[in-house]
Amino acid sequence: MLQLEPTAQDCIAALAELVKFDTTSRNSNLELINFVQSELSAIGIKSRLTFDEQKTKANLWATIGPDIEGGVVLSGHTDVVPVDGQNWSSDPLELTERDGRLFARGTCDMKGFVACAFAHAQAMAKAELKVPVHFAFSYDEEVGCVGVQGLIKDMQENLPKPLAVIVGEPTSMQIVGAHKGGEAV
Numbered sequence: 708m709l710q711l712e713p714t715a716q717d718c719i720a721a722l723a724e725l726v727k728f729d730t731t732s733r734n735s736n737l738e739l740i741n742f743v744q745s746e747l748s749a750i751g752i753k754s755r756l757t758f759d760e761q762k763t764k765a766n767l768w769a770t771i772g773p774d775i776e777g778g779v780v781l782s783g784h785t786d787v788v789p790v791d792g793q794n795w796s797s798d799p800l801e802l803t804e805r806d807g808r809l810f811a812r813g814t815c816d817m818k819g820f821v822a823c824a825f826a827h828a829q830a831m832a833k834a835e836l837k838v839p840v841h842f843a844f845s846y847d848e849e850v851g852c853v854g855v856q857g858l859i860k861d862m863q864e865n866l867p868k869p870l871a872v873i874v875g876e877p878t879s880m881q882i883v884g885a886h887k888g889g890e891a892v
């Protein structure tokens with residue numbers, strides 16, 4: 708499914724796959740992560756996982772291009788908020804196009820970004836990058852950004868330091884250069 712020259716349709720196809728996984732934060736995200744990992748593996752991109760204590764959820768880290776310091780991280784969370792009690796007019800786990808818009812839980816926040824990054828993996832791999840592009844796909848963002856902490860620890864201890872991170876949260880296509888932070892005390 709990962710094309711050498713991905714089109715918008717290829718990104719939408721990737722999104723259609725990702726929204727099928729019910730990764731509401733209370734659920735495991737491993738089926739989604741395993742799907743992404745195996746698709747990346749099929750085109751020769753290695754990835755590593757950091758798990759929660761119960762091993763029911765994981766973050767995925769993958770590096771495309773040289774294994775050196777620098778490069779840009781494309782970061783997105785894989786979990787979504789619940790649909791409980793909401794009046795959906797189509798199946799939230801099935802991508803549906805209406806009036807030029809794509810509907811399903813997480814299309815915007817934020818499997819759309821993850822799908823676009825993922826769909827371009829093979830193109831990036833073939834581009835002979837001078838600096839790396841990294842994928843950081845996390846869990847448990849919607850419940851307080853707690854899942855990514857294991858990945859950040861792994862990055863600090865075991866991985867070359869990237870130059871910058873692009874977090875693909877929905878901002879109506881406006882660049883948001885900073886965000887309130889959090890500090891563990």
Ligand SMILES: [Zn+2]
Nearest residue numbers: 784816817876
């Ligand atoms: Zn989000």
